Amino acid sequence: MTVNPAEKKTSSSGKRRPVNKELCAKAGYILGLFVEKLGGIGVKSAVIATTDGFDVASVAMSEEEGAKLSALSSSISAIGDMAIKEIGIGVSHQSITIESESGYIFIMDIRHPNCPMVLSIAASKDAVLGKLIYYARQVVAKMIEA
């Protein structure tokens, strides 16, 4: 398994990215445990990104893929919040599930007091969604305290 805490990466502008090292390392550790636990039941990869689309940590995917899923999940999360607000059923989403014929992408917001983030998990159809959500919530809870 490859864990990529993103502390050494740079933003697209070529300058040092802003998330602090410890947070990246913790995120990498927590995600690593998560994918290890659920890897047997269909979880393929996971990424934690800032809400503005920078990867904080990614597991079991290349750095490029991590960066791509980071940007995508921040957009999707933001569109989710936008929809919830516009329709008047709350102020923000609790989770977003995207289902395809062969798998899922599951997204949850991490409302960290200093650094709001998004958790995004890619899983195959073998995944037990209930179990995945249960553990994803634990990742979110741990990250909020991180």
Next chain:
Amino acid sequence: MIEHKILFTGSVGAGKTTAIQAVSEIPVICTDVLNSDLTLGKEATTVALDYGEVSLGKTERLRLYGTPGQERFSFMWDVLAQGALGLVILVDHTQTNPLQDLSIYLNHFKDTIRKTACVVVLSKMDASRPPALEAFTEMMQENHMVYPVVEADVRDRAQVLWILDLLLVQMEARL
């Protein structure tokens, strides 16, 4: 309801959301989040899209979409460009390399631009600092792209309307 679309794109912090706010009849729907990239010097940044509206009678409306500026969101650029009548490219003149910024959007949207219309807007322009407006025009000429290049303050509704006018006359000229 018949819908039409005009797209605002361009570099981070150039004022895409602001420009849409200046002309929209509804409060602009934003996907702004806390900006964590300290190099950009702004608090909030768009990660998916901005959306404003102008009604054109009871059964028709003009949608004004704004894209995220950062290239890592280019997948949203393609989604939003579909079916657009025209494109406004805003370039923040205070950035390190505004010429290169412009070329990113011209290049990415070249097919949309060729089929529709385009206005290049330099915002936060400081005439005492290079590159001059002429440099942008010349760069576009070298790439055989002839579109309006103007300087504007997009906080001012009148100036945003002027930009949209320059966009509309191109569409009309091709009829």
Next chain:
Amino acid sequence: MIQNVSKEEELEIPVSYTVVGCTHKDLVLLKSVIALYGTQGNAAWDYRRSLEVDLVVIGTETAPAKVVSILRSKEDAEQVFLWISEEPLSLPPGHVAIWYCRPPLHAYELVGRLKQIESFFRKKLAQQQEELARQQIHTFTSDFAEGSFSEDARVALLRWPSLELLSRNKSFWRIAAMLSARSMTLAELAEHSAEPRGLCREFLQSLSQAGYVQIIDAHERKEIAPPPEHHPLPATDRDADALKGLKDLFRRIRVGLGFSSA
């Protein structure tokens, strides 16, 4: 009139040639090969007796001193030679272009050389035509500036005008934006912009003086060179109803945005 230089293969090129100091056998072979070669839709080859030709073929019977004098005499005219000679001689650099063919002549080798020579002439002609086209644009542009141009001439914008030029009149911005969308005649520009014809003419003349436009020949209705960008409407939008629909749409957008002019 100017042909499209990019389609090289469509150029009909005449090549005149002569032969000096050649054995009878080589001469017969040369002439018959050229005659055959010329029927295959290639250049029109024409034999002449004088030295004032495009190609001089120098045979094996020519003395070296004579060869040098022939070559030297033609240095300024960018003469092309085909020399039937065993090995290339080192010659002083000049404007001559020389191909070699080993004696005695063989048809297959000769055809290869003829192809190379023909391609050389094609390129040269294409260059000349390009140069001519450039001069022509220049001439049209000058005519235009003096006001003696045909008002039917279509004008294509080559670049967005300078701030200094546009600042002369606030209407210039809109007119320039229209012209950036497609090439137009003075009349079309005046009609589209609803600005006075005089103002449009003044604008076009300013553009022309600044070298920002390309004039497309009024009579030929043929573009000398492709304009920098072409923006055709999608075919589906071309029918009259759709056209009217779009016109109305743009008017409604103007009203919706609250343009005072709308």
